[in-house]
Amino acid sequence: MELGAVVVVPATEDLRLSHEAQTQAVAASENARPFYFPRMPILGNDVLRSWMKCIRKLGLQSLWLNSSRRDKNVDGSALAEFARQGVERLLVIQLKAYAEMDLADLLRFHCESRNPVTEAEDARGQLGVCLRDHLALQPKGEKDAFAGAPPQSGQAPYQFRGYAKRILSARERQELVGDGLTGACAMRPQGTEIRDQVWVGEGANVADSVRVIGPTYIGARTIVRPGATIGPFASVEHDCVVGCGTTVERSTVLPYSYLAPGLLIRHQLVDGGYLEDLSWGTIADLQPAGLGSRIQRRESRRQAVRETGVVSRAGGASTRDFVPSSSASQPWLRVQL
């Protein structure tokens, strides 16, 4: 049976927009919290790559990448193209969770249960991974949503009991960081373990007087200035600058963030000039107070794009000659595995 794979990447909605929303008196509920671009590295790892590895194990040579806005699913008509092009079964992954899932087992379950749709879920709900057979690829209407659709009655979901974390939430990202640093999950920090549970990425510049308390991760090309304290349970991703005497503890600093001297970052997530407190979910703008900002490094960004492994745009050379519907509003990218 011809199997295809699609990974849907929710588009970014950065902290700046969320902060603006908050200042416009939006209720500070869990739903009002920002969500983070799922391709933001976690301990130097790209979650998309971990899913690509899982898909490769199924014997697939390529997958299709699509982006969608928050709370919006993939254009149904675009996905129906897969059915028209002869795909009999489609694996749809919404890049919203990191899960150590054996996709072969999901496939086996799907075949045995003989359902047209199988959604994977854990104790907290859907993980954004589903398998659809040919019939379930036919749209019922123009706005039919495929990914993340609730299973119809009588269709047993695939109960995943392994390790999973939702990466769109700052709190769960931090939990994943902690688990990765302590070996509680399979994700390993990308760098050299310079001492027990302390990883440093390539080209990182850590001053001699910096106190590094493990478990901790300092990403590639990050500069940590004298007198700073990093850790425990801290992850400072690549291309960041941590000012003199600043403490980063039980927190994540996302790439290209600058932190001014003398700050205390504890149980928080820093994304450029914005900060989310993980306990309260409060977003604070660090920029007016000169406490933090976004670092622009074009060369590093170009490098990051090169590392994604995207080989061609939809409509270009493709192994299956699949061309998504021209009416599709979102860009499609083919990724070689």
Add this chain to the structure above:
Amino acid sequence: MNTIPWVILPFPCGSSFADRRGLRKDLLIALRVSGSPVIVDLSSCGTLAHEDIDLLLECVAQAAGREAKVLFVAGSRVNRVLLEVTRISSLVPVFNSVREALAYPQIAAENEVEVLRASQFQKPGSA
């Protein structure tokens, strides 16, 4: 019942540069001359700029080594987070509201009594 006379000073925020300068001067003078505990209220500040952080640090410096207490009222979670990030909350007690701050001396007084009692109990044994 709280009998201590508190001085509540609004934090100069969002004003023009000249107004801000005047208010800043008033705030620092009030802190210097006031014999009563002072509450600096940031409730009217939406967010804190770097001049605000500087002024808050000046307030902390004015209060250092003086009898009179200084308390900050963050007024919002965003301000509270910024006060924590800048470590100001580790120098001066920070509260969410004026009401919460006004309850503070009662707690402090109770604690003082407890400490006094504990030290009295320890005296015979330690002698």
